[in-house]
Amino acid sequence: MELEIQTDKSSPDETPSVFKKSIRPVTLKFEEVIYKIRIKNVGIGGILWPQRSKETEKVILKGVTGMAEPGEILAMLGPSGSGKTTLLTALGGRLGGQLAGSITYNGKPISNAMKRNTGFVSQYDFLYPHLTVVETLVFTALLRLPNTLTKEDKVSQAESVIAQLGLTQCRNSIIGHEFLRGVSGGERRRVSIGQELLVNPSLLILDEPTSGLDSTTAQCIVSALSELASGGRTIVMTIHQPSSRLFYMFHKLLLLSEGNALYFGKVSAVMDYFSDIGFASSVPMNPADFLLDVANGLTSDGAHANESMDDHMQSIVVAYKERLSEKLKEELAGKQFNEDKLSNGPEDNSKEEFGRWPTTWWQQFSVLLRRGVRERKHESFSPLKIFEVLAVSFLTALLWWKSHISHLQDQLINPQSLQIGIFFFICGFWGFFPLLEAISTFPQENKMLQKERSSGTYRLSSYFMSRIVADLPMELVLPTLFLAITYWSAGLKSTIGHFLHALLVLLLSVLVSQGLGLALGALAMDHEVAMTIGSVFMLSFLLVGGYYVQQVPRFIAWIKYLSFSHYSYKLFLGSQYKTDETYPCDDAGGVCVIADYPAIKMVGLDGQFSSVIALVFMLVGYRLIAYVALMRIGVTGK
Numbered sequence: 001m002e003l004e005i006q007t008d009k010s011s012p013d014e015t016p017s018v019f020k021k022s023i024r025p026v027t028l029k030f031e032e033v034i035y036k037i038r039i040k041n042v043g044i045g046g047i048l049w050p051q052r053s054k055e056t057e058k059v060i061l062k063g064v065t066g067m068a069e070p071g072e073i074l075a076m077l078g079p080s081g082s083g084k085t086t087l088l089t090a091l092g093g094r095l096g097g098q099l100a101g102s103i104t105y106n107g108k109p110i111s112n113a114m115k116r117n118t119g120f121v122s123q124y125d126f127l128y129p130h131l132t133v134v135e136t137l138v139f140t141a142l143l144r145l146p147n148t149l150t151k152e153d154k155v156s157q158a159e160s161v162i163a164q165l166g167l168t169q170c171r172n173s174i175i176g177h178e179f180l181r182g183v184s185g186g187e188r189r190r191v192s193i194g195q196e197l198l199v200n201p202s203l204l205i206l207d208e209p210t211s212g213l214d215s216t217t218a219q220c221i222v223s224a225l226s227e228l229a230s231g232g233r234t235i236v237m238t239i240h241q242p243s244s245r246l247f248y249m250f251h252k253l254l255l256l257s258e259g260n261a262l263y264f265g266k267v268s269a270v271m272d273y274f275s276d277i278g279f280a281s282s283v284p285m286n287p288a289d290f291l292l293d294v295a296n297g298l299t300s301d302g303a304h305a306n307e308s309m310d311d312h313m314q315s316i317v318v319a320y321k322e323r324l325s326e327k328l329k330e331e332l333a334g335k336q337f338n339e340d341k342l343s344n345g346p347e348d349n350s351k352e353e354f355g356r357w358p359t360t361w362w363q364q365f366s367v368l369l370r371r372g373v374r375e376r377k378h379e380s381f382s383p384l385k386i387f388e389v390l391a392v393s394f395l396t397a398l399l400w401w402k403s404h405i406s407h408l409q410d411q412l413i414n415p416q417s418l419q420i421g422i423f424f425f426i427c428g429f430w431g432f433f434p435l436l437e438a439i440s441t442f443p444q445e446n447k448m449l450q451k452e453r454s455s456g457t458y459r460l461s462s463y464f465m466s467r468i469v470a471d472l473p474m475e476l477v478l479p480t481l482f483l484a485i486t487y488w489s490a491g492l493k494s495t496i497g498h499f500l501h502a503l504l505v506l507l508l509s510v511l512v513s514q515g516l517g518l519a520l521g522a523l524a525m526d527h528e529v530a531m532t533i534g535s536v537f538m539l540s541f542l543l544v545g546g547y548y549v550q551q552v553p554r555f556i557a558w559i560k561y562l563s564f565s566h567y568s569y570k571l572f573l574g575s576q577y578k579t580d581e582t583y584p585c586d587d588a589g590g591v592c593v594i595a596d597y598p599a600i601k602m603v604g605l606d607g608q609f610s611s612v613i614a615l616v617f618m619l620v621g622y623r624l625i626a627y628v629a630l631m632r633i634g635v636t637g638k
Helices: 044-048 084-091 112-116 133-144 151-164 185-197 215-230 267-276 287-295 309-334 336-343 347-354 361-380 383-399 405-412 419-439 441-454 460-489 496-524 527-543 554-562 564-576 608-630
Strands: 028-041 054-068 073-077 098-105 118-121 203-207 234-239 252-257 260-266 582-584 591-593
Touching: 028 084, 054 073, 054 084, 054 234, 054 252, 073 084, 073 215, 073 287, 084 098, 084 203, 084 234, 112 118, 118 185, 133 151, 133 185, 133 361, 151 185, 185 203, 185 215, 203 215, 215 234, 252 267, 252 287, 260 267, 260 287, 267 287, 361 460, 383 419, 383 460, 419 441, 419 460, 419 496, 419 527, 419 564, 441 460, 441 496, 441 527, 441 608, 460 496, 460 608, 496 527, 496 564, 496 608, 527 554, 527 564, 564 608
Parallel strands: 054 260, 073 234, 073 252, 118 203, 203 234
Antiparallel strands: 028 054, 028 098, 252 260, 582 591
16 A cells, blocks of 8 residues: 655756645734633532532633734744633634634635635644655645645645755655654654645644744744745744744734733834833843743843733733724724725635535545555554564463363363363453553544644544554454464364354454444543543453353343453354363263353353344444544534
């Protein structure tokens, strides 16, 4: 399942025609944006009586107003907790809850067409670590670009983004993570930006794109963004503490503090503005540092202002509203004519191209399947996991070496020493192993899924089916290897038919266990919580499975009907023994029926077909539960 990538043969100065598509200008305007959240105060009494816990309302954004036009970079500056990311998320159309005020794009509210024409780069890079730079961008292009472009055009557009962002030298390097060496932090950041540039967005929103980078790398990224803005894009970004060189590369600045706007306007005028209202720097310093001091209530020498923090903020907010509100209203009104022209322009064409899913269900499934196999094969066949399975396989084979059916008579002395023990051990090991592996699947991919679903990249159903299908060959290889080693070593019935029977039972049990893990992970979306619940479930299933406790009390015996370990154990016994088979014993006649032996009679050899039906029902049912749980993620379709 290899990905064919054709390298662009055009000259370095030649941009592919697909990337020369004209950009539809977007004027982003936000007025009096207010955002509130409810916080539940839970004390000791609230823990014991949750209904007594009180809710308080906290205002995150307090009437923020501003605007960004085509060809401009609007930078949002402010201390931690000032509301920058919240406002940025609201501008990207990804913030729910109690949001008030007006946010318009060319005079119109957010729409699916606008979302697909908007690039949103979060603060953290959510990328698959084992994919290379070119694979990451090509897979994204195949998913997000519409079918009006051919596959070759999509690959060509990915190549042009690689060249535009200076990623050519690392194009074949893997992304990596903290435990896997890959590209540098700056290159990883550019890959994230490149994923959004693939759709040739008119509006690009970035949350702290220079966070954690050195000043030189940060300047390279902002320089690249400046070039993108010069092509007619509207760029809005948050930044925590830029250097003076970066500061003057922005066109407009929005200074926030505790949800209040302290300044909005041109970067070149900000220092004069604060000087006019009595906040001047007493020493030469980085303008960004000075503004952060002001937003934090500090003077230029780092001391707190004489007035209280509330009075300090209030005086700046009042000055801002008095001096700039009228000027800002005039500026916003002055753009109305151009805004109307833009909104009446190529809107219909935009809707035609971006209003539906960019690709068909089958295309999404096919691309996601190839991407999933390419990424997860490293995890499924990691040396550590292979060593674990092989070690347990050989240990099991040695412990049950050449056990034979004639040993059934010894069960009267030591029931745990014989063949039926290996079957229950297999049920236990291959109940826990795939369960614990699958539990982490969706919690680990939650952020990636949110990112791609919120941008309308694919349907949830195509993602889910590709995830299930991609796991099948990788999840079934190791159990097959395990049984191939242990089955023949343990002296079980040495025919291909009996082996295949046992193998099918094992693979079905593995898929059911994996489905339970997927369901628990999707429901909890927390790895530790899901692990705890999964462990309790499995231990309960094993205890009532029919091996450890043969006389289960009636009031709790119903749990065995929910236990896939019980059904798997029954099917494993059925793969070796038949109801009419006998074994030597000390009873009268010296021959006993296997089905009457207490350890087997408790589980029973009948009901084989109904056990298969029960496992198939669980296999499908657990995955349906996982799918329904995942429907909470994303807002653009199922």
